[in-house]
Amino acid sequence: MNNIKHKTVLVVGGANGGGRSFVEFAAAQGAKHIVIWDLDETGMQHLVQQTARTDCQLHTFRVDVNNPHFVEAALEYVFGKVGGVDVLVNNVRPSTEFLNCKGLGKKMSSALVAPMNITRAVIDNMAHLQQASIINIVSGRNTSCPHADDNYCHSLCPLQLWSQELSAEMQQSLPHIKVQTLLKFHFDASLEKSAIRTFWHQLSAQIKAVSVNPARV
Numbered sequence: 001m002n003n004i005k006h007k008t009v010l011v012v013g014g015a016n017g018g019g020r021s022f023v024e025f026a027a028a029q030g031a032k033h034i035v036i037w038d039l040d041e042t043g044m045q046h047l048v049q050q051t052a053r054t055d056c057q058l059h060t061f062r063v064d065v066n067n068p069h070f071v072e073a074a075l076e077y078v079f080g081k082v083g084g085v086d087v088l089v090n091n092v093r094p095s096t097e098f099l100n101c102k103g104l105g106k107k108m109s110s111a112l113v114a115p116m117n118i119t120r121a122v123i124d125n126m127a128h129l130q131q132a133s134i135i136n137i138v139s140g141r142n143t144s145c146p147h148a149d150d151n152y153c154h155s156l157c158p159l160q161l162w163s164q165e166l167s168a169e170m171q172q173s174l175p176h177i178k179v180q181t182l183l184k185f186h187f188d189a190s191l192e193k194s195a196i197r198t199f200w201h202q203l204s205a206q207i208k209a210v211s212v213n214p215a216r217v
Contacts, residue, residue: 005030007086010078012065012118015043018137018182019091023047024193026087027056037063037074063096065092065114075121084129090115090121091137095210112159119166134179164210 009026013019013037020043026034035055036044051058059082061074071080078085092114120132126132138160160181167179 002169003029006032006086008033008082008084009036009087009089010035010037010085010122011035011089011091012063012115013091014038014079014089015040015047017091019089020047022089022177023058023134024050024092027051027054027058030054031056033057033059033083035059035061035078037061037065039064059060065118068117071114071118071121075118084125085122086126086129086131087133087135088119088126089135089137090118112162115159116162123174123177127174130176133179134166135182136160136166136179137182138163 004026005028009022009031009109009186011019011023011026011034014023014034019038023034023036024047031157032055034051036058038060039059039062041062043063048058048060059078061077063070063074065071119136122134126134135177136159151206160183163179163181167181170177170179
């Protein structure tokens with residue numbers, strides 16, 4: 001979409017990293033509602049305080065995205081109380097407690113399955129909008145992956161491929177829904193906000209071009 005102002009943004013994993021940067025950017029750009037799903041309640045509360053002086057309304061939920069019942073309940077609230085989701089940002093990353101091999105299965109589920117299930121549910125809602133965006137942040141650790149975490153890092157490759165395939169599918173079936181993949185393996189923290197801003201402006205320009213000339217999709 002050309003402008004995020006007055007829009008509703010759902011950021012999955014919005015308390016830290018690239019997700020947090022999107023929350024801060026959306027609030028600064030005048031988003032009407034920002035919904036944050038995360039397990040980091042402290043991080044979410046910091047964002048609530050940080051955006052208190054803006055016109056944006058923040059809605060925070062402690063959601064385990066691996067639990068479909070939690071996801072279903074949270075989505076029911078969003079659609080019922082907030083309305084349609086104009087922008088979905090998937091920034092699903094495992095917490096550090098799962099960096100050992102014992103937690104590998106849950107880590108890979110979080111990185112792969114959760115974004116797919118959430119996106120599938122939100123697309124049904126987006127189908128009735130004039131314009132919508134889905135942004136999948138494929139993010140690893142800022143340093144090279146240690147041996148114990150190699151499998152998790154490799155699991156991000158299928159996530160990237162899925163995001164690209166979803167983009168192609170939406171171009172054919174629902175061209176008003178723009179899907180983009182943001183690779184964030186080695187972003188420096190000081191550059192993250194600038195990178196998010198640049199990425200969003202590029203995405204907006206592409207969506208504007210599609211809306212003006214649908215034949216280019």
